Amino acid sequence: MRICHVTPHLPPDQAANALLPFHLGSWARARGDEVSYVAHPPRAAAGAEGPAPLPVTLPGPVAWVAPRRRGSAIARPLKLGSLAAAMHVMRRIRPVLAAADLVHIHSNGLLAEVAALAASRLRKPTVLTLYGTEIWHYRRRRFRPDLFTRAYRSATEVTFYSQGLLDRAQALGLDRPALSVVYPPVAPEFRHCGAAEQAAARRALGVVASPLLVNVKRLHALAGQRYLVEAMPAVVRAHPGCCLVVCGTGDLRAELEALAARLGVARHIRFLGLVDNETVARYDMAADLFVLPSLLEACPTVALEALACGTPVVSSDNPGGVELGALFGPDVTVVPREDSAALSAALTRFLGAPRRVLQDTTTRIERDFRPAAVDARFRAVYVRAVSAGGGRRLQPDL
Numbered sequence: 001m002r003i004c005h006v007t008p009h010l011p012p013d014q015a016a017n018a019l020l021p022f023h024l025g026s027w028a029r030a031r032g033d034e035v036s037y038v039a040h041p042p043r044a045a046a047g048a049e050g051p052a053p054l055p056v057t058l059p060g061p062v063a064w065v066a067p068r069r070r071g072s073a074i075a076r077p078l079k080l081g082s083l084a085a086a087m088h089v090m091r092r093i094r095p096v097l098a099a100a101d102l103v104h105i106h107s108n109g110l111l112a113e114v115a116a117l118a119a120s121r122l123r124k125p126t127v128l129t130l131y132g133t134e135i136w137h138y139r140r141r142r143f144r145p146d147l148f149t150r151a152y153r154s155a156t157e158v159t160f161y162s163q164g165l166l167d168r169a170q171a172l173g174l175d176r177p178a179l180s181v182v183y184p185p186v187a188p189e190f191r192h193c194g195a196a197e198q199a200a201a202r203r204a205l206g207v208v209a210s211p212l213l214v215n216v217k218r219l220h221a222l223a224g225q226r227y228l229v230e231a232m233p234a235v236v237r238a239h240p241g242c243c244l245v246v247c248g249t250g251d252l253r254a255e256l257e258a259l260a261a262r263l264g265v266a267r268h269i270r271f272l273g274l275v276d277n278e279t280v281a282r283y284d285m286a287a288d289l290f291v292l293p294s295l296l297e298a299c300p301t302v303a304l305e306a307l308a309c310g311t312p313v314v315s316s317d318n319p320g321g322v323e324l325g326a327l328f329g330p331d332v333t334v335v336p337r338e339d340s341a342a343l344s345a346a347l348t349r350f351l352g353a354p355r356r357v358l359q360d361t362t363t364r365i366e367r368d369f370r371p372a373a374v375d376a377r378f379r380a381v382y383v384r385a386v387s388a389g390g391g392r393r394l395q396p397d398l
Contacts, residue, residue, distance in 0.1 A: 001028075001386070002099060002101045003033055003382070005021040005038070005104045006038045007037065007039050007107065008039065008106070008107055009039065010022060011042070016184065017106045017107045017129075017131050022059075024104070025058065027375045035059045036060045036062070036100065038093045039062055039065070040065060040111060041064050041066060065092050065093065086114050093115055101124075102126070102382055103115065103126045104127045105126060105127065105151065106129050107129070107134060113151050114147070120154045123389070124389065125388065126154070128151060128155035128157070128158045128159070129159045130169070131161045135168050152174060153176065157381050157385045158178060158179050159181065161181075162181060162298045162320055162323050163181050164299075164319040165181075166179055178384070182374060183299055183369055185373075185374040186305055187281075187371070188370075188371070190309050191309065192308065193285045197285060205283065211239055211241070211289070212286055213244040213347065214247070214287040215228060217246075218249065219248050221295075222296050223248070224294050226252075227343055228291055228340075229260050230263065231343040232263065233265055236268050238352075245269075246271050247274075247275040247280055247283060248274065248275075249273045249274040253273075281309060284311055285311070289313070289350055289354070290302075290306030290311050290312070291315075292316065293315075294315075294316060294320075295316065295337050295338065296318050296319070297321060299324075300315070300320045303320075303324055307328060307365060308369070312356075314343070315332060315335070316335060322334055331358055333346050
């Protein structure tokens with residue numbers, strides 16, 4: 001089968017809607033399918049429509065489409081810039097979509113929405129995968145064209161990153177047939193380790209502090225690291241050797257470092273910046289607890305990765321954290337968002353009697369969240385979409 005992924009991001013961008021299309025393409029190519037992409041250039045190479053230098057080898061060719069620029073003061077009110085950008089995208093991507101048996105569209109935005117329109121006109125079966133912001137911030141436009149709602153309604157199949165996201169879509173009036181949940185995959189390097197391997201991981205990283213807290217997230221207001229830093233003084237009073245390691249980069253780093261200094265906990269917090277997956281996995285293995293104080297999540301892959309390493313999670317009551325709490329029970333503690341006191345109390349309480357995750361959590365991760373399971377679920381979605389769309393018939397993998 002010839003599969004074309006349309007996505008706003010590809011590696012080296014680290015967004016979920018960059019990594020999942022890359023993984024899906026790699027799995028499909030290994031199975032013998034042909035894969036192509038339509039994408040915006042990575043942020044590091046923005047501005048050019050030619051091939052971008054990538055640290056990874058993509059499993060298929062890419063048609064790069066530069067993001068649209070804002071129009072003039074006269075054109076903006078008339079939407080002339082949007083119309084011109086849409087026409088440019090349509091011309092650029094139509095030949096790529098025409099060569100595909102199935103079009104898999106990721107997220108929203110002009111690129112995804114024009115691709116959905118083009119695929120519909122070409123009578124191509126389409127799969128639309130939604131990651132979070134498209135639904136959390138959804139608002140039906142009543143007095144101008146609503147390309148996202150049209151893309152959503154016209155897709156052959158729609159998949160969601162979490163059950164909470166699907167439920168939210170239905171609550172917004174976006175119910176329709178052929179909706180399903182496919183959770184994100186957890187990479188093999190995030191593997192379960194017990195107490196002995198945890199100690200070995202600490203030695204390998206040169207970590208002498210104990211207990212160890214880990215947070216992995218871009219330094220952004222929605223990631224809520226401010227509340228974690230504010231929680232640290234109480235945690236340190238109860239556990240003087242405690243250290244928090246934050247893996248991630250972003251504009252808030254200087255502000256968070258200044259906050260830690262004002263609160264007197266700067267020596268207990270290490271900001272590592274952007275960290276590769278293998279190093280993140282080692283920190284997840286070494287940690288006593290993974291902390292996710294985000295204000296908004298659909299399904300936080302970083303928390304799943306920590307659980308896969310055997311490390312329990314404390315999360316705020318963002319939708320994804322609540323869902324993981326329901327899935328994994330006592331291994332995911334949920335506290336109110338934007339509540340530093342509740343967060344510090346939960347951290348202090350757990351660190352008083354630290355433990356690794358329960359066997360049920362490890363079993364569920366291996367059964368439902370590993371690449372083979374996610375690949376099989378998307379393969380089944382593809383089979384249904386191609387069959388319903390009148391394209392080439394496929395046999396589901398057994």
